[in-house]
Amino acid sequence: MIIEIDFNSDEALYLQLCNQIILGIATSQFREGDALPSVRQLADTIGINMHTVNKAYTVLKQEGYVKVDRRRGAVIALDMERLQTLEELKRELRVILAKSSCKNIPVSEIHGLIDEIYSEYT
Amino acid sequence: MIIEIDFNSDEALYLQLCNQIILGIATSQFREGDALPSVRQLADTIGINMHTVNKAYTVLKQEGYVKVDRRRGAVIALDMERLQTLEELKRELRVILAKSSCKNIPVSEIHGLIDEIYSEYT
DNA sequence: TGTACTGTTATATTATTTGTATAACAATGC
DNA sequence: GCATTGTTATACAAATAATATAACAGTACA
Numbered sequence: 001m002i003i004e005i006d007f008n009s010d011e012a013l014y015l016q017l018c019n020q021i022i023l024g025i026a027t028s029q030f031r032e033g034d035a036l037p038s039v040r041q042l043a044d045t046i047g048i049n050m051h052t053v054n055k056a057y058t059v060l061k062q063e064g065y066v067k068v069d070r071r072r073g074a075v076i077a078l079d080m081e082r083l084q085t086l087e088e089l090k091r092e093l094r095v096i097l098a099k100s101s102c103k104n105i106p107v108s109e110i111h112g113l114i115d116e117i118y119s120e121y122t
Numbered sequence: 123m124i125i126e127i128d129f130n131s132d133e134a135l136y137l138q139l140c141n142q143i144i145l146g147i148a149t150s151q152f153r154e155g156d157a158l159p160s161v162r163q164l165a166d167t168i169g170i171n172m173h174t175v176n177k178a179y180t181v182l183k184q185e186g187y188v189k190v191d192r193r194r195g196a197v198i199a200l201d202m203e204r205l206q207t208l209e210e211l212k213r214e215l216r217v218i219l220a221k222s223s224c225k226n227i228p229v230s231e232i233h234g235l236i237d238e239i240y241s242e243y244t
Numbered sequence: 245t246g247t248a249c250t251g252t253t254a255t256a257t258t259a260t261t262t263g264t265a266t267a268a269c270a271a272t273g274c
Numbered sequence: 275g276c277a278t279t280g281t282t283a284t285a286c287a288a289a290t291a292a293t294a295t296a297a298c299a300g301t302a303c304a
Binding site: 179191196 | 250
Protein backbone atom coordinates (compact mmCIF):
# COMPACT_ATOMS: atom_id res chain seq x y z
CA MET A 1 0.00 0.00 0.00
CA ILE A 2 1.12 3.50 -0.78
CA ILE A 3 1.21 5.71 2.27
CA GLU A 4 1.10 9.37 1.40
CA ILE A 5 2.54 11.89 3.84
CA ASP A 6 2.07 15.62 3.39
CA PHE A 7 5.00 17.40 4.96
CA ASN A 8 3.28 20.75 4.48
CA SER A 9 0.18 19.66 6.39
CA ASP A 10 -0.44 21.06 9.85
CA GLU A 11 -1.43 17.56 10.95
CA ALA A 12 1.25 15.69 12.89
CA LEU A 13 3.19 13.09 10.90
CA TYR A 14 2.33 10.26 13.27
CA LEU A 15 -1.39 11.12 13.01
CA GLN A 16 -1.23 11.19 9.22
CA LEU A 17 0.38 7.76 9.39
CA CYS A 18 -2.37 6.44 11.68
CA ASN A 19 -5.11 7.79 9.44
CA GLN A 20 -3.54 6.47 6.26
CA ILE A 21 -3.27 2.99 7.74
CA ILE A 22 -6.85 3.09 9.03
CA LEU A 23 -7.97 4.18 5.56
CA GLY A 24 -5.95 1.30 4.16
CA ILE A 25 -7.77 -1.15 6.41
CA ALA A 26 -11.17 0.31 5.53
CA THR A 27 -10.43 0.01 1.82
CA SER A 28 -9.16 -3.56 2.22
CA GLN A 29 -5.66 -2.68 1.11
CA PHE A 30 -4.70 -4.08 4.48
CA ARG A 31 -6.46 -7.21 5.68
CA GLU A 32 -6.62 -8.91 9.04
CA GLY A 33 -3.39 -10.78 9.61
CA ASP A 34 -1.32 -8.67 7.24
CA ALA A 35 1.96 -7.47 8.69
CA LEU A 36 2.79 -3.79 8.51
CA PRO A 37 6.29 -2.77 7.48
CA SER A 38 8.70 -2.64 10.40
CA VAL A 39 9.12 0.72 12.07
CA ARG A 40 12.64 1.03 10.68
CA GLN A 41 11.64 0.00 7.18
CA LEU A 42 8.66 2.34 6.93
CA ALA A 43 10.62 5.21 8.48
CA ASP A 44 13.29 4.65 5.88
CA THR A 45 11.00 4.52 2.84
CA ILE A 46 9.04 7.59 3.94
CA GLY A 47 12.14 9.41 5.03
CA ILE A 48 11.19 10.13 8.62
CA ASN A 49 12.40 9.05 12.02
CA MET A 50 11.86 5.57 13.41
CA HIS A 51 10.26 6.95 16.56
CA THR A 52 7.60 8.80 14.62
CA VAL A 53 6.50 5.54 13.00
CA ASN A 54 6.71 3.79 16.36
CA LYS A 55 4.40 6.40 17.89
CA ALA A 56 1.86 5.80 15.14
CA TYR A 57 2.01 2.02 15.68
CA THR A 58 1.62 2.51 19.43
CA VAL A 59 -1.53 4.61 18.93
CA LEU A 60 -2.92 2.06 16.45
CA LYS A 61 -2.31 -0.67 19.00
CA GLN A 62 -4.04 1.26 21.77
CA GLU A 63 -7.05 1.92 19.54
CA GLY A 64 -7.31 -1.73 18.58
CA TYR A 65 -6.25 -1.74 14.92
CA VAL A 66 -3.08 -3.77 15.20
CA LYS A 67 -1.48 -6.25 17.54
CA VAL A 68 2.18 -6.76 17.96
CA ASP A 69 3.83 -10.06 17.25
CA ARG A 70 7.43 -10.32 18.35
CA ARG A 71 8.18 -12.42 15.31
CA ARG A 72 6.27 -10.55 12.64
CA GLY A 73 6.07 -7.00 13.98
CA ALA A 74 2.84 -5.01 13.83
CA VAL A 75 -0.02 -7.08 12.44
CA ILE A 76 -3.49 -5.90 11.49
CA ALA A 77 -5.89 -7.25 14.11
CA LEU A 78 -9.25 -5.62 14.68
CA ASP A 79 -10.79 -5.21 18.07
CA MET A 80 -14.53 -4.72 17.91
CA GLU A 81 -14.98 -2.23 20.72
CA ARG A 82 -17.83 -0.22 19.27
CA LEU A 83 -18.51 2.01 22.25
CA GLN A 84 -15.32 4.03 22.21
CA THR A 85 -15.55 4.51 18.46
CA LEU A 86 -19.20 5.53 18.71
CA GLU A 87 -18.45 8.18 21.33
CA GLU A 88 -15.61 9.56 19.25
CA LEU A 89 -17.85 9.51 16.19
CA LYS A 90 -20.56 11.48 17.97
CA ARG A 91 -18.14 14.05 19.34
CA GLU A 92 -16.59 14.73 15.96
CA LEU A 93 -19.92 14.72 14.13
CA ARG A 94 -21.41 17.27 16.51
CA VAL A 95 -18.76 19.84 15.60
CA ILE A 96 -18.50 19.21 11.88
CA LEU A 97 -22.29 19.07 11.51
CA ALA A 98 -22.62 22.34 13.43
CA LYS A 99 -20.28 23.90 10.89
CA SER A 100 -22.31 22.40 8.04
CA SER A 101 -25.52 23.71 9.56
CA CYS A 102 -24.06 27.21 9.94
CA LYS A 103 -23.07 27.14 6.27
CA ASN A 104 -26.56 25.99 5.22
CA ILE A 105 -25.51 22.61 3.91
CA PRO A 106 -28.70 20.51 3.81
CA VAL A 107 -28.79 17.21 5.70
CA SER A 108 -29.63 15.38 2.49
CA GLU A 109 -26.26 16.40 1.11
CA ILE A 110 -24.56 15.00 4.20
CA HIS A 111 -26.37 11.68 3.77
CA GLY A 112 -25.26 11.59 0.17
CA LEU A 113 -21.66 12.20 1.13
CA ILE A 114 -21.79 9.47 3.75
CA ASP A 115 -23.04 6.91 1.24
CA GLU A 116 -20.48 8.01 -1.31
CA ILE A 117 -17.58 7.62 1.10
CA TYR A 118 -18.86 4.50 2.83
CA SER A 119 -19.35 2.70 -0.46
CA GLU A 120 -15.57 2.76 -0.89
CA TYR A 121 -15.14 0.88 2.37
CA THR A 122 -16.17 -2.67 3.12
CA MET B 123 -24.76 31.04 26.56
CA ILE B 124 -22.72 28.76 28.75
CA ILE B 125 -19.34 27.97 27.28
CA GLU B 126 -17.81 24.86 28.74
CA ILE B 127 -14.07 24.43 28.71
CA ASP B 128 -12.38 21.16 29.65
CA PHE B 129 -8.96 21.92 31.03
CA ASN B 130 -8.10 18.22 31.03
CA SER B 131 -8.88 17.83 27.34
CA ASP B 132 -6.01 17.39 24.90
CA GLU B 133 -7.78 19.82 22.57
CA ALA B 134 -6.34 23.34 22.60
CA LEU B 135 -8.33 25.88 24.62
CA TYR B 136 -8.79 28.23 21.68
CA LEU B 137 -10.14 25.38 19.54
CA GLN B 138 -12.57 24.32 22.27
CA LEU B 139 -13.75 27.94 22.37
CA CYS B 140 -14.23 28.02 18.59
CA ASN B 141 -16.18 24.78 18.60
CA GLN B 142 -18.38 25.80 21.52
CA ILE B 143 -19.31 29.04 19.79
CA ILE B 144 -20.01 27.27 16.48
CA LEU B 145 -22.22 24.80 18.36
CA GLY B 146 -23.93 27.80 19.97
CA ILE B 147 -24.67 29.27 16.55
CA ALA B 148 -25.94 25.93 15.20
CA THR B 149 -28.30 25.54 18.17
CA SER B 150 -29.52 29.13 17.83
CA GLN B 151 -28.18 30.14 21.21
CA PHE B 152 -26.29 32.72 19.21
CA ARG B 153 -28.13 34.47 16.37
CA GLU B 154 -26.94 36.64 13.52
CA GLY B 155 -26.20 40.09 14.87
CA ASP B 156 -25.61 38.97 18.44
CA ALA B 157 -22.45 40.34 20.00
CA LEU B 158 -20.04 37.94 21.66
CA PRO B 159 -18.53 38.87 25.01
CA SER B 160 -15.42 41.01 24.71
CA VAL B 161 -12.14 39.14 24.71
CA ARG B 162 -11.29 40.51 28.14
CA GLN B 163 -14.71 39.72 29.60
CA LEU B 164 -14.83 36.15 28.31
CA ALA B 165 -11.23 35.51 29.34
CA ASP B 166 -12.10 36.73 32.81
CA THR B 167 -15.24 34.64 33.27
CA ILE B 168 -13.58 31.47 31.97
CA GLY B 169 -10.36 32.18 33.81
CA ILE B 170 -7.97 32.09 30.88
CA ASN B 171 -5.78 34.58 29.11
CA MET B 172 -7.13 37.34 26.89
CA HIS B 173 -4.94 36.26 23.98
CA THR B 174 -6.35 32.75 23.98
CA VAL B 175 -9.85 34.18 23.50
CA ASN B 176 -8.52 36.60 20.91
CA LYS B 177 -7.01 33.72 18.95
CA ALA B 178 -10.37 31.93 18.95
CA TYR B 179 -12.15 35.07 17.70
CA THR B 180 -9.53 35.54 14.99
CA VAL B 181 -10.06 31.98 13.74
CA LEU B 182 -13.85 32.43 13.82
CA LYS B 183 -13.48 35.62 11.79
CA GLN B 184 -11.26 33.93 9.20
CA GLU B 185 -13.72 31.04 8.86
CA GLY B 186 -16.63 33.41 8.40
CA TYR B 187 -18.62 32.99 11.60
CA VAL B 188 -18.19 36.46 13.06
CA LYS B 189 -17.35 39.94 11.91
CA VAL B 190 -15.71 42.57 13.99
CA ASP B 191 -17.42 45.86 14.73
CA ARG B 192 -15.20 48.46 16.34
CA ARG B 193 -18.13 49.61 18.42
CA ARG B 194 -19.68 46.30 19.44
CA GLY B 195 -16.79 43.88 19.30
CA ALA B 196 -17.17 40.44 17.73
CA VAL B 197 -20.61 39.98 16.18
CA ILE B 198 -22.13 36.81 14.76
CA ALA B 199 -22.22 37.19 10.97
CA LEU B 200 -22.40 34.18 8.71
CA ASP B 201 -20.56 33.93 5.43
CA MET B 202 -22.03 31.32 3.11
CA GLU B 203 -18.87 29.95 1.54
CA ARG B 204 -19.93 26.35 1.15
CA LEU B 205 -16.93 25.05 -0.74
CA GLN B 206 -14.35 25.32 1.99
CA THR B 207 -16.71 23.76 4.51
CA LEU B 208 -17.59 20.94 2.13
CA GLU B 209 -13.93 20.07 1.56
CA GLU B 210 -13.26 20.06 5.30
CA LEU B 211 -16.37 17.94 5.84
CA LYS B 212 -15.24 15.36 3.29
CA ARG B 213 -11.72 15.17 4.69
CA GLU B 214 -12.92 14.60 8.25
CA LEU B 215 -15.67 12.18 7.22
CA ARG B 216 -13.24 10.00 5.28
CA VAL B 217 -11.18 9.32 8.40
CA ILE B 218 -13.96 8.95 10.93
CA LEU B 219 -16.00 6.75 8.59
CA ALA B 220 -12.97 4.57 7.96
CA LYS B 221 -12.73 4.06 11.71
CA SER B 222 -16.44 3.26 11.87
CA SER B 223 -16.09 0.79 9.03
CA CYS B 224 -13.16 -0.95 10.74
CA LYS B 225 -15.28 -1.30 13.87
CA ASN B 226 -18.21 -2.72 11.91
CA ILE B 227 -20.59 0.13 12.58
CA PRO B 228 -23.29 -0.13 9.88
CA VAL B 229 -23.94 2.86 7.64
CA SER B 230 -27.58 2.91 8.74
CA GLU B 231 -26.41 3.69 12.25
CA ILE B 232 -24.36 6.60 10.92
CA HIS B 233 -27.37 7.99 9.09
CA GLY B 234 -29.40 7.71 12.27
CA LEU B 235 -26.75 9.58 14.22
CA ILE B 236 -26.61 12.32 11.61
CA ASP B 237 -30.38 12.87 11.76
CA GLU B 238 -30.32 12.81 15.54
CA ILE B 239 -27.60 15.45 15.78
CA TYR B 240 -28.81 17.58 12.88
CA SER B 241 -32.32 17.77 14.31
CA GLU B 242 -30.89 19.79 17.20
CA TYR B 243 -29.56 22.35 14.76
CA THR B 244 -31.60 24.68 12.57
C1' DT C 245 -12.78 66.72 26.65
C1' DG C 246 -11.92 62.89 29.51
C1' DT C 247 -12.90 58.22 30.64
C1' DA C 248 -13.90 53.63 29.65
C1' DC C 249 -14.54 50.31 26.65
C1' DT C 250 -13.68 47.82 22.06
C1' DG C 251 -10.17 44.71 19.03
C1' DT C 252 -5.33 44.73 17.72
C1' DT C 253 -0.45 44.41 18.04
C1' DA C 254 4.15 43.71 20.10
C1' DT C 255 7.29 41.37 23.03
C1' DA C 256 8.74 37.99 26.35
C1' DT C 257 8.41 33.75 28.96
C1' DT C 258 7.02 29.02 30.17
C1' DA C 259 5.26 24.48 29.15
C1' DT C 260 3.96 21.02 25.99
C1' DT C 261 4.10 18.65 21.75
C1' DT C 262 6.46 17.03 17.74
C1' DG C 263 10.15 15.11 15.39
C1' DT C 264 14.85 13.80 15.27
C1' DA C 265 19.16 11.39 16.91
C1' DT C 266 21.89 7.79 19.10
C1' DA C 267 21.93 3.90 21.72
C1' DA C 268 20.82 -0.09 23.99
C1' DC C 269 17.68 -4.13 25.32
C1' DA C 270 15.07 -8.72 25.04
C1' DA C 271 12.75 -11.84 21.96
C1' DT C 272 12.55 -14.23 17.78
C1' DG C 273 13.89 -16.68 13.21
C1' DC C 274 17.35 -18.73 10.51
C1' DG D 275 25.95 -16.33 16.07
C1' DC D 276 23.60 -12.92 13.45
C1' DA D 277 19.97 -10.13 11.74
C1' DT D 278 15.62 -8.77 12.59
C1' DT D 279 11.56 -7.52 15.45
C1' DG D 280 9.26 -3.91 18.91
C1' DT D 281 10.55 -1.37 23.03
C1' DT D 282 12.78 1.82 26.04
C1' DA D 283 15.85 5.60 27.59
C1' DT D 284 17.93 9.91 26.96
C1' DA D 285 18.89 14.18 24.75
C1' DC D 286 18.03 17.92 21.63
C1' DA D 287 15.80 21.36 18.32
C1' DA D 288 11.66 23.35 16.54
C1' DA D 289 6.94 24.56 16.68
C1' DT D 290 2.76 25.33 19.17
C1' DA D 291 -0.03 26.77 23.12
C1' DA D 292 -0.90 29.62 26.87
C1' DT D 293 0.28 33.23 29.79
C1' DA D 294 1.90 38.04 31.12
C1' DT D 295 2.49 42.96 30.60
C1' DA D 296 1.96 46.74 27.81
C1' DA D 297 0.65 49.85 24.49
C1' DC D 298 -2.22 51.57 20.40
C1' DA D 299 -6.26 53.40 17.62
C1' DG D 300 -10.94 53.54 17.25
C1' DT D 301 -15.58 54.22 19.47
C1' DA D 302 -19.31 55.42 23.02
C1' DC D 303 -20.88 58.34 26.40
C1' DA D 304 -21.21 61.60 30.08
